[in-house]
Amino acid sequence: MRTIIDRRPVRRRSPLALIVTAASLCVFAAPAQAGEEILERVVYDDTTTYACRTNALPIVSGQNLNLFAQTKTCPNAQVVSGEGDTSPFAPGSTDEGYITRFKPSMVEIVEDGVVTPSVWDLHLHHVVWLKNFLSNDGTPGAGPTVAAGEEKTEVKLPEGYGMLTGGASTWGLNYMIHNLNASNGRQVYITWEIDWVPAESDSAEEISISTIRWLDVAGAPQVYPVFDAEKGFDTDGDGDFTFPDDADDAGEPAYDGEHEKISNNRRWVLPGDRTLVFGAGHLHPGGTNVDLEVARDGDDVGTVDGDDPSEVKQLFKSDAKYYEPAGAVSWDVSMEATPREWRVSLKQGDTLSVNATYDVEDASWYESMGIMPVAVTEADDPLAKDPFDDAAAVQAMYDQGGVLTHGRLPENIDTYAGDDLGLPDPRDLKSDGKIKKDDQVEIEGFRYYPGGYSAVEDFPTTPMRPPEVKAGRDINFINSDALFGEDDDQQAWHSITSCKAPCNRDSGIGYPLANGPVKFDSGQLGFGTGTNAGVTTGSNEWTLEGGLPKKGKTYTYFCRIHPFMRGSIRTKEEKKKGNGNN
DSSP states (O other), X not given: OXXXXXXXXXXXXXXXXXXXXXXXXXXXXXXXXXXXXXXXXXXXXXXXXXXXXXXOEEEOTTOOOEEEEEEESSTTOEEEESSOOXXXXXXXXXXXXXXXXXXXXXXXXXXXXXXXXXXXXXXEEEEEEEEEEEOTTSOBOOOOOEEEOTTOOOEEOOTTEEEEEETTOEEEEEEEEEEOSSOOSEEEEEEEEEXXXXXXXXXXXXXXXXXXXXXXXXXXXXXXXXXXXXXXXXXXXXXEEEETXXXXXXXXXXXXHHGGGOOGGGEEEOSSOEEEEEEBOEEOTTEEEEEEEEEOOOSSSOXXXXXXXXXXXXXXXXXXXXXXXXXXXXXXXXXXXXXXXXXXXXXXXXXXXXXXXXXXXXXXXXXXXXEEEEEEEOSOOTTOBOTTTTHHHXXXXXXXXXXXXXXOOGGGSXXXXXXXXXXXOGGGSOOOXXXXXXXXXXXXXXXXXXXXXXXXXXXXXXXXXXXXXXXXXXXEEEETTSOTTOOGGGOOOBOXXXXXXXXXXXXXXSSSOBOOSSOOBOOOBBOXXXXXXXXSOSBSEXXXXXXXXXXXXEEEEEOXXXXXXXXXXXXOOOOOOOOSOO
């Protein structure tokens, strides 16, 4: 067993981390930037705001587990504001109410309270709350309702609408908490804040039931609903890759690897007349927008919705607002939701669908998502416009664009990404050792061997020296931090992902990027089981087939799951021919 070096990057906790009082566990968003419009919440006379949280969730070293659990409408409820008490959420309660706002987050439990961890340290990959998984009386309820990643988009339903649920209902919880380093022994709460209007109150008479329809470009039948958006998938030169549209044609470069990931859940054929009242997108870093559109069969000879361009109408584009100066490369982002007066009237048989666009000009984005939950009602709404009968009005709503649900979050600022650590450039170092035909580059203790290094100050130069390999020869890797038969939480999953040399600056979400001159990515090497089976490759070994092409060149790579992990390999120089006088 090798000595583990720098298992966790040495960093001070960001001074911008939000301190959350133990009394309320309420995470306060940063104020909006100058001139930035933020969607307002709707508050009724009988609204009470509650802070809710899970029990403590353990975080293991290098965690990136896709987990399921049960929770309640508002466990560990505490009143933040309003006249109500916590009795609606007590065991055995038969109270029902409307949730009109849902604000997600996560906090870490520390010695003197709780803090909101920074994205470069520990963050939500995703979390999904499945509303009324079991209702008050124990009968099955509705499907996916609310979701968030580290962008923490808030659901703020418009006036007159709410999600009806029992206070004691059992909800499903699917969560993936990403520990970007090798730290252990940590605990978090997943938190959410809700605005609640009791169903028996006077205010409830003004509220109609809305439900959430889940639209996911890469969801079911996949348990882990992701796709890859790679450099080279851009076929028209605009720098963008739109999924699934650009993977739905056998002539597209993305077809072979990504077509099978297209979800049945990206489309919904309406079972009856419905009105859409709210929607907001969810993306991962690199994503620029999620688009919502509808198709309705017209007077052409075809019988399929959308088989003629005139049968398709755009409804809403949820743009990502990146605060990160480098652009679409980090979680320092907010998503747009539909404006307050946005309403779309649809008819039975209409086909609603979404797609997601990623910027692939400068980097590849692996394990990406594109989701838009939309709030739907059967109630009549005088503001609703039909996209075909009122085409100009709906187009005007589309052109108006969206409104952010919150401003910049301090914990999402990628504080250290790309800072100069003073580490040498691997290209300037002497080679050290050779990788022979049957050798394996080993990952152990959160380090690559040989040629591996950690992105921390004062890392020793000697281990950084790149090994040599023959150009064009297969290179084998093995992740010894994940062994067959180990429990999921005992494994650390790693990737081998190309990055542009020198790849030696500080880590974060926005650095390094998957932007190496030779594109390669192993996926998450490990043996995930159950709901994690789709997260990992099902093996701890991987071969870079065909190796690295150019002779005498140093290539660098990193681990997407733990970005402080770096590695380098050098191809052998071409032997110079003698002049015949030797």
